[in-house]
Amino acid sequence: MLEISVLRSNAATVKEKLAKKYFAEINLVDEILVLDEKRRQIQKETDDLLAEQNLAAKSIGALMQKGEKEAAETEKAKVAVLKEQSKQKEELLAAVENEQQQLLVRLPNLPHESVPEGKTPEQNVVVRESGNKPNLSETALPHWDIAKKYDLFDLELGVKITGAGFPVYKGKGAKLQRALISFFLDKATEAGYTEVIPPFIVNESSAFSTGQLPDKEGQMYYANLDGFYLIPTAEVPVTNIVRGDIFNEKDLPLKYCAYSPCFRREAGSYGKDVRGLNRVHQFDKVEIVQIANPDKSYQVLEEMLAHVENILNLLNLPYRILRLCGGDMSFTSALTFDFEVWSGAQKRWLEVSSVSNFETFQSNRLKTRFRDENKKTRLVHTLNGSALALPRIVAALLENNQTENGVAIPEVLQKYTGFSTLQ
């Protein structure tokens, strides 16, 4: 949620930036500002009425003590009138505040100045490409066929148990999942992130604070009996750890990492793009989150990018980094970099990580602040990134490392898997 103060002082700039994100309802900005004007006016009137009442109540108390009953009764009658007026004002105020909030919540975050122009994924900018694409023979198998060959995971079985998009990992395939999770968590811990195991279902407040609600309920599984949502990413519970908190400047940044399964309804297309592990409803992911001083958050973002890049290098996967264009960025993000790995048999790039700075968009909802050097409270910046999401990593590993004698496991993973080849 954007800060109202930003709209107030920079309406023109805000509109320009929203246009860069291809936001369709730019007129909302003006509507909100009109409401804001109205809100403050009513606020003032309400406060004045309440102040009058408070004074009267005090004087009644004094009169009662002096035994001046009649004078007290006169005052009481006066207060009754004020009370009626202030009650009406308060109701009006609540209505206007609510209306303003409803509109404010619909504005996406403003893109950072470095965000490239563009509307579609094709216009994302490749920052760099690294690693060598494997030379696979024409008979190289896509990962779903490799999985079948070595019995690593079974999607049909998942259909029986749940439905499409819920893989059942088996044997060495399951072990590989566990190995990757441990490897990723160890790397994050080495980099100073505190490991947490959060709840995998969250309440409405949490889903609202990180920006999943309102409007994105379609992406999440919902346990309606309790009003809980299955998390689409660990970002939601982990970022909500700091909801409502005020930190000292010296305590920032806070660094958390967490493994979690992620549940996404992903109402969308079916077909070859979503075969195998390319897109599933439940998958595993290790997430890194930082709560940062706003003056340093872009350094933090760089650090997080370097962290993800390092892991991909260790896994020896060819990857590229994209700077997302305005039109392809998420609602909540100010700047996002996507990491894609090359999947040799499918011959396509697969997104395995998305690293973003949300600036104050989430913290404004979370009410997460810190005290700066002048003891003033300021909103923190929140950042997060996948480090990493497993299914497409597995897809790329299987495809790129396939040989006639099985699939070679990257050396860094072998101490976690306990085997060097999948066969």
Add this chain to the structure above:
RNA sequence: GGAGAGAUGGCAGAGUGGUUGAAUGCAACUGUCUUGAAAACAGUCGAAGGUGAUGAGCCUUCCGUGGGUUCGAAUCCCUCUCUCUCCGCCA
């Protein structure tokens, strides 16, 4: 699931109708002292909104949530949520 108790500032803990946004202690911050630190002493020390210059000051709101009673509520009444203790069930 049943019975009881409770929810106050970063923490602990007073406060049961009238300058109480809230005693006191601890923590924290600033200063004095000290070669430095500690100790001691003095002071400061919640948040949000409005108004003002993003200052001072002033006003409003907030003592789990939402309602109610009253001229006036942290304090009384109701709702909900959560926590704790005991019992039951259970990985």
